[in-house]
Every structure is written in C-alpha cells, then in structure tokens.
Amino acid sequence: MSSRMSRKPVTKKIINTPESCVDDNLRGVVATYPMLQLHPKHRVITVRTKVDSKRVAVLGGGGSGHEPFAGGLVGNGMLDGAVAGSVFASPPTGHVLYGIAQLYKYNSGGVIVIIGNYTGDRLNFGKAIEKAKIAGLKVEGLIVGEDVASSHNKTGGRSMCGEVYFYKLCGAMAEKGYDLASIRKIAAEANESxxxxxxxxxxxxxxxxxxxxxxxxxxxxxxxxxxxxxxxxxxxxxxxxxxxxxxxxxxxxxxxxxxxxxxxxxxxxxxxxxxxxxxxxxxxxxxxxxxxxxxxxxxxxxxxxxxxxxxxxxxxxxxxxxxxxxxxxxxxxxPTAAVGWIGGAMSRRCDEPHEDDDTLLQSDATKAATGPSLSSTQQKLFKSSLTKAAEEMVKQEELLNRLDSGCGDGDCGITIKKFALAILSYLKTASVEYPCNVLWELSEIAETDMGGTSGGIYSLGLSAASQSFASANVVDATSWLTAWEAAMHAISTYGGAEPGDRTMLDTLHAAATAFKQSLPKGLKTALAQADEAAEKGARATAGMTARAGRASYVAAGYTSDEDAGARGAAVWLHSILTSIAHTC
Missing domain, CATH: 3.30.1180.20 (Dihydroxyacetone kinase; domain 2)
Incomplete structure (x- = not known):
C-alpha cells in the first residue's frame, strides 16, 4: 500500500485556509470585541488607550490554537496585551518585542511578560525581553509552569491552564498599583503553589x-x-x-x-x-x-x-x-473586563446547602372527590380497560422504537413502556371511582415517569380530560367524548400540531370524529367505528409530510413509515375500545 493510500484523513475544520487561520482568528476576536486593538502585522492584541496609565502592564501570549488564551484574556484587570504565534508555535522575537514596546508606550510603570515554560517561548520571549532592556524599556519576565506530568524535567513542568491564573493575579495587582518588582515576586510565589x-x-x-x-x-x-x-x-x-x-x-x-x-x-x-x-x-x-x-x-x-x-x-x-x-x-x-475569564461574582464560595422545598409543589394525596363517580361495575370495566391498554403498550415497545428510529431518537417504545408500567403499578392499589381523579393521576404519572416530549403531551391531554370531568354531571358516552375533545384541544394548543401534521392527533382526531358521528347508531357501533378510524388514522401518517413534532425537523426520506406516536395512540385506543365493546 502506498504512503498516500495509508494517510489518515484530514480533520474537517471551518476555516478559509490553514495558512490564514491564525490571522483570521485574530480578526474575529476584534470583530466581536471592537474595544480591543489588533496590530495585524505583529499579531498583537492590546486594550485601546491613548494615555499613560502610569502603572505596570501585563503581556502574555504564545502559540495559537489555545483560544480564548491569550487574545481573549486581554482587558482591564488581566492582560494589557497578547502576542499570538502560529498554531502551537511560539511567536517570533520581533513580534514579542513589538508587544512589549506597544504596552510600555502607555504604561510607564513597566511591563511584566508572562512566559509559558516551553523551549520556543523561553527563547523568543526571553530574547525580546533582553532586547527591550537594551533599548531602555522597563520590563521583567516570569516563566511559569505547573504541569505534574512533566515536573521531573530539568526546566520544570510545562505551562498549562495555570498560566491564566498568572494573567489574573498580575492583572489585578497592576490595577491596584503594585510596582513591577512586587508583581513579579508575588506571582513567582504562586507558581510554587x-x-x-x-x-x-x-x-x-x-x-x-x-x-x-x-x-x-x-x-x-x-x-x-x-x-x-x-x-x-x-x-x-x-x-x-x-x-x-x-x-x-x-x-x-x-x-x-x-x-x-x-x-x-x-x-x-x-x-x-x-x-x-x-x-x-x-x-x-x-x-x-x-x-x-x-x-x-x-x-x-x-x-x-x-x-x-x-x-x-x-x-x-x-x-x-x-x-x-x-x-x-x-x-x-x-473585577476584569477580559471576556475570556470564567470567574465572577457567581463563583464565590457559599456554604448554604442545596435543597428542595418539598412543600412547595406537594400533591395532595387525599384529594377530594371531584366530578361524577362510577358504579362498581363501571369501575371494574374502567380498571380492566386501562390494564389491557397498558399491557399492550408494553408489548409494542420494539415496534414503536423502530418506527421512531428514522425521524426521532428511537425511544418512543421505551417511553410509552415506562408510562404503561407506571400505570400498571398505580392500578394495583388505586381507586378508580372518580374518572376526574384517575385521569389527573395518570397525567401526573405521564409527567414524572414517562418524561420528555411524549410525557408532556400525554400529561397535557390527560389533565385537560380530567378538568372536563370535573365539571361533568354524569359519566356517559357524551361526557367521555367531551373529555376526549378537551384533551385533543390542549395537545393542539400547546403542542402546536393539528390533524394532518403526522402526529398522534391524526389517530385521536380520526377516532373521535368517527365516534361522534356513529354515536346516534348506538355505543357498540360507535366503538367499532372509532377503532377502525384510529387504525386508518395511524396508517395514513405514513404518507403525510410532517409539519410538527420532531419528525418535521428531518428530511422527508426518513418519514416514509407510520408515525410512532400515532401508532402508539392506536395501540392503547384499540385495547380500550374493544374492552368496552365486549361488555355492550
């Protein structure tokens, strides 16, 4: 195999050219923060000033590729200037010397230069400092390095992120008026700690x-x-x-x-x-x-x-x-004006505990009976219908995950199964005498156990249905239909979907419409027609263009099968409708 064939692929990056990326990066820094001054020929960034501060200035820098280090750390209270080298390469001596001279022009207290403990930086920054001293500039250098992994080296550990601590310490001391010798002495002590x-x-x-x-x-x-x-x-x-x-x-x-x-x-x-x-x-x-x-x-x-x-x-x-x-x-x-500093008032230590106020949203376990109640026979039918629906939802986990994998994150079946298992657990001890209370509890279960977007949708629908029953006078087919329609309205209002948008509403709306139209012919007929319409509604989503929900964010090629949410609704509707139909 040739060397060309065995080469690793180049990593993708959003740049113009490898040759221009450092200069383009620096242009971007000052485009974003215009109060910084770019000296493009020398790749130096400084604070904008026209008067002598009379204090010490702080200069940092090194190779590019470490952003926000060091150009993003220029600002009052940190660096007064930063000089950038090529990617992972020390800047040349001339550029560093320019940075020192530029800062000294407006900071007659002198310049302290923070030098990363790398051979290239030590040589280039060091030579620039010596040239600056020969030229009569008041300048001192401080080599910093704190890496444990390389601490056994003769020259000490490499300079890592701890170098930024020096920018902050020296910048703050300069702002407070410390002289050059004091800043260097105190910062050098920090390097040992x-x-x-x-x-x-x-x-x-x-x-x-x-x-x-x-x-x-x-x-x-x-x-x-x-x-x-x-x-x-x-x-x-x-x-x-x-x-x-x-x-x-x-x-x-x-x-x-x-x-x-x-x-x-x-x-x-x-x-x-x-x-x-x-x-x-x-x-x-x-x-x-x-x-x-x-x-x-x-x-x-x-x-x-x-x-x-x-x-x-x-x-x-x-x-x-x-x-x-x-x-x-x-x-x-x-305080510092440097945009790259990650500290601030919110960073200060606070020993107060992190705890919840468990009384704030405490649910009332002894919620008063609301709305009409079910007879003993109706309660048995209600519980058995919910049980069968939940059991069927568990069985269809794999199918729903598969349907969801093309346009979602492939967890619709998992999510609905969680809901179903929580319902089965709830039904073991729950009273189902009052539909309003049961629907409310199911909405809470959807929120806490189901979670996610699906949990929010189901919770909204069930809570709206619960409120509908709270104002009902009797429990009959009409009151169930009213609750059904209230649930769909809430889902549409807050979820943003409508029938035809390839969501679970296509199943629910088709079934509700059929039930309402067939009800004059008798309950058994209405149940059968609703079941048939639910199946057709779910199947119809295979040919629809998604206009709401997660499926609307992906290309049409990923949505050629049924919508998982629509099929999930058809699953539990079928179980509930057929369970009731068998007793008619």
Missing part, C-alpha cells in the same frame, strides 16, 4: 492535518499537553468520579496538601468537552476535595487554554497558603 494534571479522550489536529495521535475508544491519555501532545500513560476509560479522583490524588500529593488547606480550582476544557461533562467534572472535583477536608474556595470551569478540538480536561489547583492565600483570593475576585 499550583499544579495541573489532565486527561484526553481523543487527539486534536492542526488545520489541514489528520489527528496528531491515535487513542483507542476505551482508552484515555493521562498527562496530555495543550499542544496536542500525547500523554505520559494510556489508561482504560473510567467514570467521571474515578478519573477525577485519580487526577486529584496526584495533584494533592504533588502539592502536599492536607486537611484544612484551601484551594482555588481551575477546570480547563481542552476544546471538545461538552458543558454537561464539564459540570459533572466540577461536581466530582468539589466532592472529592471536600471528602479530603480540603476547602474549595473557588471553582473556575470552562474554556481557558484549549488544545483546538481535543476532547479532555485539566484540573489545576492553586493552594491558597497561609502566607499569600488571602491576597491571591482577593486578586482572583477582582
């Missing part, structure tokens, strides 16, 4: 390139870097709780944290991790640290220093020690 470690589940890819490395579906890489590097160890996938515990054990040991220590936590999304996953990771992180009696003062979670689209996360702990902890926390809480 933080550690980062993370995992990735998939690799990222540079624009126009295939993924940087391979990882099996059931594996994750421990200690992956933010430049697309593979980790130091492949491990089997674990749960969020297991993964977080494993990471935190190593960070806690590295920092020698003990019971009673306080920390600020940064959980960095490496680019391709969902909000749901990140929230779960935050919860597990807080729980685990608290189980170790470590006080969690702040959690900052989100996109901080990403690695393009890498699926993974890092956890960084800043030990708020007795010497500087209170100051660092004050600086972290200080």
């Amino acid at each position: 933080m550690a980062t470690l993370g995992v990735c589940l998939s690799a990222c890819s540079l624009p126009g390139q295939p993924p940087l490395f391979e990882i099996a579906d059931d594996e994750m890489e421990l200690g992956a870097g933010v430049h697309g590097e593979a980790g130091i160890k492949k491990m089997k996938m674990g749960t969020a709780k297991e993964t977080v515990s494993m990471i935190l054990d190593q960070i806690i040991a590295h920092l020698k944290l003990k019971s009673g220590d306080r920390v600020a936590v940064m959980i960095d999304n490496l680019g391709g991790t969902s909000f749901m996953e990140m929230n779960i990771i935050s919860a597990e992180t807080k729980d685990y640290l608290e189980s170790k009696k470590i006080v969690v003062e702040r959690i900052y979670s989100g996109h901080v220093k990403t690695s393009l689209e890498m699926h993974g996360f890092q956890i960084c702990l800043l030990h708020l020690n007795q010497t500087r902890g209170d100051l660092w926390l004050e600086l972290l809480d200080a």
